[in-house]
Amino acid sequence: NAGVTQTPKFRVLKTGQSMTLLCAQDMNHEYMYWYRQDPGMGLRLIHYSVGEGTTAKGEVPDGYNVSRLKKQNFLLGLESAAPSQTSVYFCASTRAGATQETQYFGPGTRLLVL
């Protein structure tokens, strides 16, 4: 049981390049999330998904797109990277509607945009 995994762990991009971050979970969770974490800003929600084939915007969605083609995978895309997108990106998942449940986080992807 690997929990939540993220690929890649670290990436350097040049301004304008594109990339996709992959999140996978093996807990059969319905809900999945992408956050970014910046110093002094805490965790901010980018996009989330409540089920396969559905996505929704979070607090800071601009410049990002997502897709949830399979229940276990949630992809975050940057079409044209900007230095402001330098951050640590975390994926999380949780069960739908369960009380006393938590969001389980992946190990993070460190992204540097030059």
Added chain:
Amino acid sequence: QKEVEQDPGPLSVPEGAIVSLNCTYSNSAFQYFMWYRQYSRKGPELLMYTYSSGNKEDGRFTAQVDKSSKYISLFIRDSQPSDSATYLCAMSATGTASKLTFGTGTRLQVTL
């Protein structure tokens, strides 16, 4: 004003000290409260959760919620160097973890 406020620290204490970490919030609808621990270069992991008001104890950790004051606390007794991490509070108005609002985190350093 942020919905959840948390002092960023850093907070430095000697080994064996009692640590008090706190968050205040403004949304009276919050009813589910969590504390996550995040080691350097790792993802957050759940440490404690409390549903509604009251205290919850787990080993050296005690979570306390005062809904009347909109104030939550995490106490760590007999702090150890291995407790050095960033502690994030998180809250939910739905009673589930489906939508969480996080504090910015407090960095704790426990020194020998």
